[in-house]
Amino acid sequence: MSIDLVQTGSPALEAAKPRSPRSSLLELKSGRFFLISWIVPVVAVVLWEALSRAGLVAAQVLPAPSSVVLTAWNLIQQGRLLSDLGVSLLRAAAGLLIGGGIGFSLGVLIGFSRLAEALLDRPIQMVRAIPFLALLPMVIVWFGVDETAKVFLVSLAVMFPIYINTVLGIRQVDPKLLELGRVIGLSNREQIRRIILPGAMPSILNGVRYALAVAWLALVIAETLATTKGIGFLAMDAREFLQTDVIVLTIVIYALIGVGADGLARLLEHSLLAWHPNFAKGSR
Numbered sequence: 001m002s003i004d005l006v007q008t009g010s011p012a013l014e015a016a017k018p019r020s021p022r023s024s025l026l027e028l029k030s031g032r033f034f035l036i037s038w039i040v041p042v043v044a045v046v047l048w049e050a051l052s053r054a055g056l057v058a059a060q061v062l063p064a065p066s067s068v069v070l071t072a073w074n075l076i077q078q079g080r081l082l083s084d085l086g087v088s089l090l091r092a093a094a095g096l097l098i099g100g101g102i103g104f105s106l107g108v109l110i111g112f113s114r115l116a117e118a119l120l121d122r123p124i125q126m127v128r129a130i131p132f133l134a135l136l137p138m139v140i141v142w143f144g145v146d147e148t149a150k151v152f153l154v155s156l157a158v159m160f161p162i163y164i165n166t167v168l169g170i171r172q173v174d175p176k177l178l179e180l181g182r183v184i185g186l187s188n189r190e191q192i193r194r195i196i197l198p199g200a201m202p203s204i205l206n207g208v209r210y211a212l213a214v215a216w217l218a219l220v221i222a223e224t225l226a227t228t229k230g231i232g233f234l235a236m237d238a239r240e241f242l243q244t245d246v247i248v249l250t251i252v253i254y255a256l257i258g259v260g261a262d263g264l265a266r267l268l269e270h271s272l273l274a275w276h277p278n279f280a281k282g283s284r
Contacts, residue, residue: 095154107166165207169200
């Protein structure tokens with residue numbers, strides 16, 4: 001059996017390994033903490049419903065959760081909610097792929113090259129400091145008000161956290177590991193593949209996690225441009241007609257998407273960083 005196979009482990013070997021009591025205990029604690037993390041949101045919703053039913057909170061100010069759920073069901077039956085949600089998800093996904101790819105590429109380039117840092121980092125930081133709202137007029141001039149403008153704003157927002165965390169992760173790799181790689185005869189390419197990128201991965205994935213949240217913040221602003229579809233349009237349309245139940249529904253949808261995106265990022269961390277003690281299964 002080869003050394004690589006022993007190091008990485010095969011599915012058969014992993015399945016044959018007996019589970020230690022400590023591993024089972026960690027998984028039990030992780031599941032318990034997951035349930036505890038939902039206590040505050042559930043209690044808040046129950047209290048919200050109780051106050052609304054008691055008449056202490058006016059429906060026009062803050063509709064009851066049951067009213068919001070009924071509104072969501074009506075919009076689903078009309079075919080509006082799922083359609084608008086799908087459009088927003090596509091815009092966010094496109095922006096995430098484009099902006100994330102550019103941010104990662106620039107991060108790798110600047111992380112490995114001081115010359116590239118001297119040429120590119122300062123302009124990137126200057127653009128990063130510009131607020132989205134200040135960019136809106138120029139974005140409209142450049143791209144109009146079609147889908148390109150919206151995807152551009154999301155891409156721009158996503159690029160920076162991934163770029164910064166990629167550079168940071170590469171620069172924080174332990175020099176002793178690089179020296180060890182040179183001692184055992186690893187080429188530059190092998191050092192990048194086996195030492196630098198795995199060592200930088202926790203920071204890179206932290207950037208991805210932050211970018212997932214920023215993508216939706218940017219999308220809210222992007223969907224204020226002339227549009228007829230999307231969750232942002234649904235909220236703006238409801239505002240014109242003072243439909244507070246629809247406005248609250250869009251806020252809840254954004255919150256649930258944020259929780260789902262964060263959960264997806266955590267799964268990605270556990271999958272790509274299974275070798276890391278802080279991200280191993282059951283460690284959280």
